Amino acid sequence: MRQSTSVAIIGAGPAGLMLGHLLAQADVPFVILEAQTREHVLGRIRAGVLEQGSVDLLAEHGLDADLRERGLTHHGIYLQYEGQRHHVDFVDLVGRTVTVYGQQALVKHLLAEHDRLGSHVVFEAEDVEPVGVAGSRPTVIYTKDGATEELECDFVVGADGYHGVCRRTIPDGGIEVFERTYPFGWLGILADVPPSTDDLIYALHRDGFGMHSMRSLEVSRLYVQVDPDESIDDWSDARIWDALQTRLGVDGWELTEGPITEKSITPMRSFVVSTMQHGRMFLAGDAGHIVPPTGAKGLNSAIADVALLARAILDHRAGDDSGLARYSDRALARQWKVQQFSQWMTDMLHVHHEVPDASARAFRYRSQVGQLEYVTGSHAAMQSLAEQYAGLPFTTE
Structure with missing residues (x-):
């Protein structure tokens, strides 16, 4: 036809x-x-x-x-490193928001x-x-x-x-x-538990990246950095929650755990x-x-x-x-x-385990901490992050 x-x-x-x-x-x-x-x-x-x-x-x-x-309207994100959490307020910085949907x-x-x-x-x-x-x-x-x-x-x-x-x-x-292939992936889960945060958390930890997002007021979406060729079968629910508690933990804050309804590993490129x-x-x-x-x-x-x-x-x-x-x-x-x-964002927040030399890995990690200290300590740097995260114009002349 x-x-x-x-x-x-x-x-x-x-x-x-x-x-x-x-x-x-x-x-x-x-x-x-x-x-x-x-x-x-x-x-x-x-x-x-x-x-x-x-x-x-x-x-x-x-x-x-x-x-x-x-x-869910969000006014910014949290950047976390070395056990400290810093808020980047998009509304204050650029007068815009993002929406979790x-x-x-x-x-x-x-x-x-x-x-x-x-x-x-x-x-x-x-x-x-x-x-x-x-x-x-x-x-x-x-x-x-x-x-x-x-x-x-x-x-x-x-x-x-x-x-x-x-x-x-x-x-x-x-x-x-x-094309660029990254030497790490994200293990992501959906959990039937209310979010433990008001805005998304991006965390650099010595064990690897961690992130707390959400899908609704009843469902949380969380991620941990893993090797892209790892098997999801090697990650029990208990192991996932333990990694999340370690990477996202800060004094005075608690990550609430709940039933995991979906989990998968996604390579990054x-x-x-x-x-x-x-x-x-x-x-x-x-x-x-x-x-x-x-x-x-x-x-x-x-x-x-x-x-x-x-x-x-x-x-x-x-x-x-x-x-x-x-x-x-x-x-x-x-x-x-x-x-x-x-x-x-990816290079700054992920641990580069692929670097073969231990000294070079330590240098890379410390430089990332320095980068995050600069971003969270500079109004201009935070404004640049907020402008890009909240979104560039849809048209480019």
């Missing part, structure tokens, strides 16, 4: 779903194709901190009802809104293949329920993640990948492509870039991409192609700033 639309969006994660809403509100026809089942998409547990710009965009488009009900909840709400609108979202679309993207009228070929479908469109948007098909369809020589456009195909979100989670930038970067891309598509329909021509350069200009911040 042959169909047609204006924008074929591949991927029903936050980038694809959000772009669909931005287009729907401007009456731009679109179809979203997703390889996984609806249940799989709703079950993916990912990031949980929204920048001020992401919150504002959702509010601007009337997509913040669940966020307003369930989101899980990606899983955002996807659920955006998908429910698409259901309400009657949007064309196809789950379990198999063998998806964009073709003819270098021409004037691309086609996306896919299989649904054993039948081959062809979706003709004006533009293809690859919001299908790091392992998706879109980036891989760009010919050799048409794209370059820049940085990844950016040289271009987010090939002909009439545009990449967005994890298809074009990935950051280590330390700076809470992955979900927000995806939202920033589609905010920029939606505006460019609307301008195109009004006769102005300059936004589409500049989309890749503008998105990547913002992304490289985000990458440096995420890398800076």
Whole structure:
């Protein structure tokens, strides 16, 4: 069967779903194709901190009802080292906040809104293949329920993640990948216990990084630094809580323990492509870039991409192609700033066990302590951190 639309969006994660809403509100026809089942998409547990710009965009488009009900507004973060905890107050420093709201909840709400609108979202679309993207009228070929479908469109948007098909369809020589793999990972847990902190805690400890986040007033999200090749089977609940108590502990404060409902180990890497456009195909979100989670930038970067891309598509329909021509350069200009911040936070807060020489490891650790002492003791340094953590503007000229 042959169909047609204006924008074929591949991927029903936050980038694809959000772009669909931005287009729907401007009456731009679109179809979203997703390889996984609806249940799989709703079950993916990912990031949980929204920048001020992401919150504002959702509010601007009337997509913040669940966020307003369930989101937790935070005025800053804590940086902890050598047994001392220091608050970085974003409101005082830059007049902005962040909101803890899980990606899983955002996807659920955006998908429910698409259901309400009657949007064309196809789950379990198999063998998806964009073709003819270098021409004037691309086609996306896919299989649904054993039948081959062809979706003709004006533009293809690859919001299908790091392992998706879109980036891989760009010919050799048409794209370059820049990547860094980190020598540590995060063991993350969800626990049915109220958070023991009002703002997120980032802790440098001699044993490794520790972090206290949350998903709601009843559910805590916590992390410890581990080797990326460790097995989750080697980490009992008791061992995890012991590591968290050690790395997050300070005098006069208590970490409350509770039942662990989910645990996993995630390797960490940085990844950016040289271009987010090939002909009439545009990449967005994890298809074009990935950051280590330390700076809470992955979900927000995806939202920033589609905010920029939606505006460019609307301008195109009004006769102005300059936004589409500049989309890749503008998105990547913002992304490289985000990458440096995420890398800076990651290098500063993780113990570098991979350094082979004991003296060099000790030097590295002491220099990180010095770095944290500078950041927490300098108004200018804290202001810079707050500006970047609360979020850079979504557009880059």
